[in-house]
Structure formats: C-alpha cells, structure tokens
Amino acid sequence: MKIRYFLSTILLLSLFMHLSVQWIIPFCETTSSYWYFANKRKISSNAKVLVLGDSQIVSGVTPDLIAEIEGVKADEVLYFPKPSQQPEGILADSLEVVREFPKLNRVYVNLSPLNTSKNSVTDANRQLFFSFGNFSLNTLTHPLLRKAYFSNLTDLSWKWIIEIFPFFGLSSNLNRLVYDPIAQSDIPRRKQEFRYIKESMETSQGSWVWKSIGDDPTLDELEEFPSNSSQILAGRRDLSIRIWLDFLQLWNQQNVEVIFLRIPFSPKMEKDILKTKANLVADEFFKTITSDTNQTKVTVFDFKSVFLEDYQYFGDLTHLNQKGRDALSKILKKKLFDHTHSSSEGM
Template sequence: MKLRYFLITFLLLSVFMHLTVEWIVPFCETTSSYWYLANNRIVNSDAKVLVLGDSQIVTGVTPQLIAEIEGVTINEVLYLPKPSQQPEGILLESLDVLPKLPKLKKVYVNLSPLNTSKNSVTDANRQLYFSFGGFSFEVITHPLLRKAYFSNLTDLSWKLIIKVFPYFGLSSNINRLVYDPLAQIDVLRRQKEFVYIKESMEKNQGSWVWKSIGDDPTLDAKEVFPENSSQVLSGKRELSIHLWFDFLRLWKERGVNVVFLRIPFSPKMEKDILKTKANLVADDFFKTITADMRAKQDVIVFDFKSVFLEEYRYFGDLTHLNQKGRDAFAVILKKALFDYAHSSAQGM
C-alpha cells in the first residue's frame, strides 16, 4: 500500500510539474527561455535548406535572408539554431532531422573559437541539453555524443530525472532568483524577452535580435573587454573537432552541401582574439576541410571575422550583431555568395 501511494504521489508531482513549468520559464535567463520555446518548432519535410548554429546565427542570419540567397520559399528553410549551441548539439540536431528531410540540399552553420575550444559555453550547452533538450537513442548509441553528454551513469540519471520532474532543470535559474540581486532586478526584462522570443518562434522560426525587446541594443564603444580574456578560446577541444568532422561526414554521405560561416564578434573581442591567436584552431579546421579541390564543391567556407573591426554600432553586445549589424551583414553575405556562385560558374 505504501509503495502504491508513493508511486501515485510521484506521478501526480510529475504531472503537476509538466503542466505548470511554462509559468516558471519566463523567470529564467534568456538562453533557457529560448531553448524551452525552441521545442515548439515544427520540422517541415519540404525543407531544402537547413540552418544550424548558436546565438550568432539567431541574431545575425534570418530565414528570410537564406530563402532569398538560395532562391527558395521561406517554408523551404528550416531554421534550428540555439544559443550556446556546440558541435555535439549541432550533430544531434542533424541526426534527429535527417530522416525527416528527404528534399534537403544544403546546410548552413557557424563555426568560431566558441565551439572549437573548451570554455564556459561548453558547460552551459551541456546543462541546457539536460534541462530542455530532447532525448533520443542517438545520443546513447553515438560514441561522440555519448562522450559529450553521458560520460557516466550519473549524467544519464540526471537527464532522466529532469525529463520526469522538469522543475529540476530550472533549479539553477530559480536559485539565482533567491540569492542574486542582479537576477531579481532582471525579472521584468526576462518576462518581456520571453514574450519576444515566443513571438519570434511563431513568426520567424526563432530568428531574433539578441536581447531586443522592441529596441535595437547598441554596444558602447567604451565598454571594456579585458585584455587577453579570449585566451581561453585559443585551446583546441579535441572532441569538438571530431564532432565537426562527423557532422561533415554525415551530410556529405547524403549529398548535402555544407556552408560554414564565421560571423564577426565585436571589434574589441575580435582584436583580442587576433592577439591571443584564438582563431588558429578554427582556421586550421577550415583549411583542412577545403584542402581537397573536390571538397570545395560540397563544403564552402565564408570567413567574415574581419568585416566589422571598427563598427561598434553594428553590435548589441560583445558577441552579437544588432539590427543595424544584421542588415549590413546581410548585404555582405549576399554579395559573397553571389561572387562565389559567379566564380564557380566561370570555372565550369
């Protein structure tokens, strides 16, 4: 009898949490809200172009822009980037949607020092996956994904607990509201951001100028970027590189072209990255994948890290373009792709 009541209590508790979790998510920080709402995205099987990546894609590249560049309708663009996304998440998303996209021809994705090194974003991505990510057999059966997310049984147990009791996935957010005055002050803005992110999911597949709640945030040129703080990005995370190569292998085997974008960071951050040589790992990866002339037909790299080295007005913060920057970047990206297509046609 006690066991039955115990199980009923846990069942009711789980149901209660699943029914009420959406009331709590608007109090969470921006990235958590985005990941939660991203679960409502619909995979259109007619998609011909897939867009993956992190918040630099979210804020810098719109589905409308990709549709215009590729000459397809907006419904033929499937837009699935997430903030703090890492190559393990990008590979997992690819495996999840691959069987559902028989007409797919091209994948866009961004690569930068943030997803080739071991840094705080790597850890954030792991926790976001535990809290809000889906669960599929690929993450267990694929050796690289298993190493990234479930290196031991404790990790797997934690993921299962959160799936049953979703409040546990919000614990870090809720705890900060209790002890962190800055988080308490930020509550109203978080709620507004939740509304704007939700609207972006409904109207633009999640494309959203980062931190915008109807305004166009602009980086102050006087904002300090601590010298050499990008040093942490200069190291190579071997697992990331293996994941990137597996991502490429997956799509190349299916005849899908891949376009890599290196979207610019803010001027001071890019200059510091240049100083600490944090670009070397990503640059070496780009050189490797484009070394074979045959590979250039199905893997394209567009490196824009140096295009806005003096344009502070194009950034909302240290790492994200604002609306002005998004518009300016769209012009540059369209021209680069046009020039590439033109030169390729001449060479045929």
C-alpha cells in the same frame, strides 16, 4: 499499498511539474527561455535548406535572408540554431533531421573559437541539453555524443530525473532568483524577452536580435574588454573537432553541401582574438576541410574582419544588432548569391 501510494505521488508530482513549467519559464534567463521555445518551432516537411548554429546565427542571419539567397520559399528553410550551441548539439540535430527531410541540399552553420575550444559556453550547452534538450536515441548510441553528454551513469540518471521532474532542470534559474538581487531586479526584462522570443518562434522560426525587446541594443565603444580575455578560446577541444568532422561526413554521405560562416564578434573582441591567436584552431580546421579532396561539398565564408571598426553594428561583445544584421545581410547576399546559384546549376 505503500508502493502504490508512492508511485501515485510520483506520477502526480511529475504531471504537476509538466503542466506548470510553462508558468516558470518567463522568470528564467534568456538562453533557457529560448531553448524551451526551440522545441516548439513550426517545421515544414518541404525543407530544402537547413540552418544550424548558436546565438550568432540567431541574431545575425534570418531564415528569410537564406530563402532569398537560395531562391526558395521561407517555409523551405529549416532554421534550427540555439544559443550556446556546441558541435555536439549541431550533430545531434543533424542526425534527427537527416532522414526526415530528404529534399535538403544545403546546410548553413557557423563555426568560431567558441565552438572549437573548451570554455564556459561548452559547460552551458551541456546544462541546457540536460534541462531542455531532446533525449534522443542518437545521444545514447552515437559514441561522440555519448561522450559529450553521458560520460557516466550519473549524467544519464540526471537526464532521466529532469525528463520526469522538469523543475530540476530549472534549479539554477530558480535558485538565483532566491538569493541574487541582480536576478531579482532582472525579472521584468526577462518577462519581456520571453514574449519577444515566443513571438519570434511563431513568426520567424526564432530569428531574433539578441536581447532586443523592441529596441536595437548598441554596444558602447568605451566598454572595456580586458586584454587577453580571449586566451581561453585559443585552446583546442579535441572532441569538438572530431564531432565537426563527423558532422561533415554525415552530410557528405547525403550529398548535401555544408556552408560554414564565420560571423564577426565585436571589434575589441576580434582584435583581442587576433592577439591571443584564438582563431588558429578554427582557421586550421577550415584549411584542412577545404583542402581535403574527399570534402568536395564544403565551403567557408569568413567574415571575422569585416566590422573591425564598426561598434554600432553590435548589441554586445558577441552579437550583431539590427544595424549589424542588415549590414551583414548585404555582404552575405553579395558573397553567397553567385555561389549558391552556380552550385545549383552544376547539380
């Protein structure tokens, strides 16, 4: 009798959390809200082009732009980026869609020092996966994904607990609301961002100028970027490189072209990255894959130096604003249109 009562309580508690979590998400920080809605994207079975990556893609590249460049309909672009995304998430998403969308012929993805090094974004991605990521069989059976997400039984148990009791996945957000005055004062803006993210998912698959709530955020040119702050990005995360190579192998086996984009960071950050040589790992990776005769369907477009004096194009240190998105769109059209159409003719 006691066991039945206990199991009933657990079931009701889990049901309550799953039904009420939607009312708590508006109080969460931006990235959590985005990941929550990312699972609710409308997906077309006619997809021909896949877009993956992090918030630089979310803020800088729209599905409509890719559709125009590729000469396809907007609903034939599968737009899957997520903020703080890392190569393990990109590979996991690829494994999920590779067999479901046989018409795919090209994949766009961004690569930068943020997803070739071990840094705070790596840890954030792992937590976001536990809180909101799809608990797929691939994350357990693929050796690299298992190493990234479930290196021990504790990690696996924690993911199961969050799947059953989703409030645990929001604990970091909720705890800060209790003790952090800054988080408390940020609640009105979080609610606005929640609405804008929701709208972006419904109308443009999640393409959204980062942190925009009807305005066009602009980086202050006088904002300080402490010297050598990008030093941490100069390190090489071996697991990331191995996953990137596995990602390329997966799509190469499907005869699908992969186009890597290096989207620019803000001027001071890019200049600091040059000083700390944080680009070396990504640049070496690009050099390796483009010189590999086995990687015949890989192309790299590097735009890290295009806006080194254009502060007005950035909403913050790492994201383009609407002006920057428009400016990058013109460059992308010029660089990519001829490439994509010449590639199509050669198929």
